[in-house]
Amino acid sequence: MLPSALAQECQPGGYSETGQEPCTSCTAGAYQDQAGSTFCMGADAGYYVPSDAATAETICPAGSYSSDTGSTECTTCPAGSSCPSEGETAPQSCAPGQFQDQTGATSCNDCAAGSFSDVSGATSCCTCCSGFYQDQTGQTSCTICPAEGSFAQGYSDPGATDVDQCTAQAGAVATCDQDTSTGTCPTTTADPATPTGGTRKRAPVRPRASSCARGQSSCPVYKNGAVARYECINTSMNLEQCGGCVTSGGGLDGVRSLDGGRDCSAIPQVDEVSCFKGECHIKTCRDGYEVSADGERCQVSKTPASRKRSQSQRRRAV
Structure with a gap:
């Protein structure tokens, strides 16, 4: 009687209950890099496996992330955040004073002079209000214009980038605070129908x-x-x-x-x-x-x- 042929091990990318043929290919989201295996491994968070019979997981590129195991693709980093490195498991919200208006970004941008942001995850910055200025980048607030003449607060056009742009005239607003609960920017100019005289609009x-x-x-x-x-x-x-x-x-x-x-x-x-x-x-x-x-x-x-x-x-x- 002739001896039966030796059973073959499952090759990398596949598995079976015994580790021998007949074998089943690993499905997308899982892989196996060893021969003779009885199981497949799900892709780690920060990695993905896009197709069947994979022998390795692929790291998510910078600008994307995967937060779960067994991912078949990476998620593009949303606006208001960044994914600076490979293998990110979650997007990083832009810090106050910064913003990002694009998806798939690897870094956040500082708010320009004349603007600010006091919230995390901003997709844009607020413009400094009339009567305020900001001469630095990446700031969370604007600086009030100093008093000028008989006015309790100096005036400036919205978006002023230097204290020298403050002048003695009416029209400044009293506060330039961003609503941190909603991210809504403040109104940049005073209501022209409201007489301001020598005092600030409250x-x-x-x-x-x-x-x-x-x-x-x-x-x-x-x-x-x-x-x-x-x-x-x-x-x-x-x-x-x-x-x-x-x-x-x-x-x-x-x-x-x-x-x-x-x-x-x-x-x-x-x-x-x-x-x-x-x-x-x-x-x-x-x-x-x-x-x-x-x-x-x-x-x-x-x-x-x-x-x-x-x-x-x-x-x-x-």
Whole structure:
């Protein structure tokens, strides 16, 4: 009696219960790189297998990702995010101050000067409002124009990129805050039908906090020490109502009020300051002063050269 032929092992790309013929090809999304196997392996997250009988998985190229095992294709990175490397398992949302308006991107772009973004995953940036400017790229807010003449706030055309573009005239808006819950950009210009005179245009008055939009607080506006009206403020980004409503007897001199509000611009000896996520961030102090270790105030500089420079300037001013 002749001996039966030896059974053949399944080749890579296929399998069977015994690992021998007859064999079944691995389906798309799975592979097998060994001979004589009893199973196929699903593609790992960050990889894919596009066809049957595969002997290897393929890594997703930069600009795409796969979040599940057993993928047959990679997903293109959506606008508002980036997939910077091969084998990404999820898109990375663009950070505040950045945007991406294209799909399949490997990086996000900084917002240009004259614009900003205060949300993650932005597909575009907001234009700085009239009465504000931004001279740097990749920023989350705009800087208010300094007071000019009899005006409480200087004016600038929307999208201003330098403080020199601020002038003494009416038309500036009071706040330039982005709605962080929806990503909606602020209105860049004041209502031309509303006379502004020598004061800035303020947000609509709403007497109760519950009537303000989500993310805003109903803060009092004082006149001669008494509450004159209320306005809806996004205290997470407002320079003069940062972290909460500034109340009479507190916060007006740069000290936190009982509500936690602080007028960042009123901090003694401050030079450049911003409000971000309800906290005053002091960038620079006036000559002769430096930012304290806790970042809360400007203190007399410990650097002799700085003090001498300040004293020299005072002598020249006399």
